[in-house]
Each structure stands twice: as C-alpha cells, then as structure tokens.
Amino acid sequence: MxxxxxxxxxxxxxxxxxxxxxxxxxxxxxxxxxxxxxxxxxxxxxxxxxxxxxxxxxxxxxxxxxxxxxxxxxxxxxxxxxxxPRAAQIDIEASMPWEQVIQHLGESTDAQSLHARLLRTATKMTPIDPLFRAFAETVFEPDMPILEGAQRLSHLINSEFTYDPGFTTLATPVHTVLQQKRGVCQDFAQLAISALRSMGIPARYVSGYLETLPPPGQERLVGADASHAWFSVFDPQQGWVDFDPTNDLIPDERHITLAFGRDYADVxxxxxxxxxxxxxxxxxxxxxxxxxxxxx
CATH class of the missing domain: 2.60.40.2250 (Immunoglobulin-like)
Known part of the structure; x- marks a missing residue:
C-alpha cells in the first residue's frame, strides 16, 4: 500500500x-x-x-x-x-518461550541480542515495577511463546482500558494509566513496555501513523489524521514483532513506521x-x- x-x-x-x-x-x-x-x-x-x-x-x-x-x-x-504486508509472515505459536528468550539474551553476544538487552532497562517514562510485572503475569503463563504473551497483553489493554484523549498528558506517569485504566495510544504502548520489561522481556516504543477510515457515508477529512504509537517485542527467531494495543491487532499495511526508541522521549x-x-x-x-x- x-x-x-x-x-x-x-x-x-x-x-x-x-x-x-x-x-x-x-x-x-x-x-x-x-x-x-x-x-x-x-x-x-x-x-x-x-x-x-x-x-x-x-x-x-x-x-x-x-x-x-x-x-x-x-x-x-x-x-x-x-x-x-508483514502480519501473515509472523508465526505467534512458533516463537520462543519467554523464559528461554531471557536465558538466550543472558548468554548470546550477537549484535541483535546485545541491542535487545538495552531495551530491557527502565526509563523515566517506562519504569520497571512489581506492579507492572504482576499485570503482565495475568496473561503470561509458564513456557508460553513470547509473541503469544505479547498478543495477550495487547488484548488485555485493549479490552480493559478506555481510550480517553482528555485524561492524560505527556507527563502522566504510566502508574496512573495502570491505576485509572485510561489513556491514549502512547500511554498504552508505554504501559505494555513497562509490563514486559518488568518481566525481563525486551520491548521498544514505535511511533508512526495509522491510516484512518471515515465512518460509512462520510468523506475523508484532510488533515484530520494523527500520529500513532504501538510497541514491539523481541523474539530471537523472528526478530522484532509489533503489536498495537489501542486497536488490538498486529500492525500491517495500514501502519506507517516513523521511529523506534526506548519510550516517547526518544522519538x-x-x-x-x-x-x-x-x-x-x-x-x-x-x-x-x-x-x-x-x-x-
């Protein structure tokens, strides 16, 4: 596209x-x-x-x-x-169990793994906390493929959190987002990242755009689109795989990628x-x- x-x-x-x-x-x-x-x-x-x-x-x-x-x-x-197109090439069930991913990163010295290690650490906007680990553990089961766990986490955020553009600002802590279960795409992406990193799983922030479709019978409004954000998880076998918790889907042709980073502050x-x-x-x-x- x-x-x-x-x-x-x-x-x-x-x-x-x-x-x-x-x-x-x-x-x-x-x-x-x-x-x-x-x-x-x-x-x-x-x-x-x-x-x-x-x-x-x-x-x-x-x-x-x-x-x-x-x-x-x-x-x-x-x-x-x-x-x-890229979503069809991703095999969720064939991804490495999340515990093995953590072990692999501890032992591997290839460039991709070393880079992924850097995306397991906390930042000001994506802190590591037992609260976030507990949140992630509600969907991550023992020996679960890492991409399946990330997909379940994305679905959990989509189903239990309310999209509310007026609730948060750039300075709103991710703890508040978890407590109040409200926010926007940036908040949901950073919540997922904090939850994954609190488990020891590499995750990165992705900024970009999403093609938006007008309601049936209405014309497209020029200039009315907006920036978007989602998150990525590292699987040693398939590389970085994106998930969009705001829309509960795996990004494909309608997602345009601008930049990767530790959190919003990088991009x-x-x-x-x-x-x-x-x-x-x-x-x-x-x-x-x-x-x-x-x-x-």
Whole structure:
C-alpha cells in the first residue's frame, strides 16, 4: 500500500522569536517491509542551518536553526511511503518461550541480542515495577511463546482500558494509566513496555501513523489524521514483532513506521529551544492519504 503523508506543525507566538533551535523526528524509516520513496522537509521562515543525523536506533533526526525574527513557525514534512504486508509472515505459536528468550539474551553476544538487552532497562517514562510485572503475569503463563504473551497483553489493554484523549498528558506517569485504566495510544504502548520489561522481556516504543477510515457515508477529512504509537517485542527467531494495543491487532499495511526508541522521549516529533515568543498557540495537521498502486 502506498501513502502520501503530510505532517504540518505550526506555532504562533505572542511575541516575536529571535532564535529557535529545533530537532525533528518525522522521517519514515526504511525497513524490509517499508520503502520510503521520497521525503521533503519545509521550514518557514527558512532556517540558517539544517542537517540530518542518525541516532543510536537508526532514526533520522533533522536539526534546524532559525535566526530571523518571526511570530509564526511552520514545519511541514511530506513523504511518499510504500508499506508491504508483514502480519501473515509472523508465526505467534512458533516463537520462543519467554523464559528461554531471557536465558538466550543472558548468554548470546550477537549484535541483535546485545541491542535487545538495552531495551530491557527502565526509563523515566517506562519504569520497571512489581506492579507492572504482576499485570503482565495475568496473561503470561509458564513456557508460553513470547509473541503469544505479547498478543495477550495487547488484548488485555485493549479490552480493559478506555481510550480517553482528555485524561492524560505527556507527563502522566504510566502508574496512573495502570491505576485509572485510561489513556491514549502512547500511554498504552508505554504501559505494555513497562509490563514486559518488568518481566525481563525486551520491548521498544514505535511511533508512526495509522491510516484512518471515515465512518460509512462520510468523506475523508484532510488533515484530520494523527500520529500513532504501538510497541514491539523481541523474539530471537523472528526478530522484532509489533503489536498495537489501542486497536488490538498486529500492525500491517495500514501502519506507517516513523521511529523506534526506548519510550516517547526518544522519538519526539518536534522539540526545541527558543528565545522570546511568550505564550504560543500550537496546531498540528496530519494527513495519511492512500494512493493507487500506479502512483509514484
């Protein structure tokens, strides 16, 4: 499936800004199941400097500096992406038992396993706690294939938690999400990650987009889509496998991957510093437009 993706971020400032330094993480990943045909970043006012770099996880970050007086900043990234089917290639039952995965990581020194070990540690946004382990143990049974346990955990979050956009902010602790059983995609992904890591299982945060379909009989609203988040679990035999607890499914062609990280803090879409500005108004417009197969 091919998509034309547009992500526009606009800041309007109460006072003029003299300097701003920004870092974006909005370029779609190049993966075995995802081909990025082209990506273009536009900044208005034009930046005095702009360059890309890859982080530890292979995500592409773009730094830019605007040093002209401005009362409005627009950052728009446009991408043409092709996403290939992948869910059918995953064999849940054939994955390694979760206890063996932990043992394997303790003994293996290959690059993939060493990388996975780093994604078993706690972060500020994804802490390790006996409460999260107890939550995971409600679905993980002894000798259960690790991907089956992750799928059950995803289903548990989807069935017992309420999607509530007004309940959490970026600063809401994952403990609150577990206690109140409410949140959004970012919260559900980070809750699953904390639960898995509390079991000793490697898990990573995935940011991206999900093609949304309008209600029957209604037209698609341009710019009304949004960023999305889910989580990934490591199986030594099948690699990293994604799960979307918000929608209780294994991501496939409708999920477009932007970046991987330990948690949201590693893959913030746009962040920066500025001098001046005072209070500001932020608007974000995202459009994920499916294209015909012959589109290029």
């Amino acid at each position: 091919k998509y034309q993706i547009s992500h526009l971020t606009r800041y309007r400032y109460q006072q003029e800004v003299a300097n701003c330094y920004n870092l974006s993480c909005l370029s779609p990943r190049k993966l075995a199941y995802q081909k990025t045909r082209r990506t273009r970043l536009e900044v208005n006012p034009s930046p005095s400097s702009l360059y890309d770099h890859l982080d530890f996880f292979g995500n592409r970050h773009t730094f830019f500096h605007v040093n002209t007086l401005h009362s409005e900043l627009e950052v728009k990234i446009s991408s043409l992406v092709e996403v290939l 913030v879409p746009l962040k920066g510093l500025m001098s001046g500005g005072g209070q500001h108004e932020l608007t974000v417009e995202v459009d994920v437009m499916p294209l015909h197969d012959d589109a290029d």
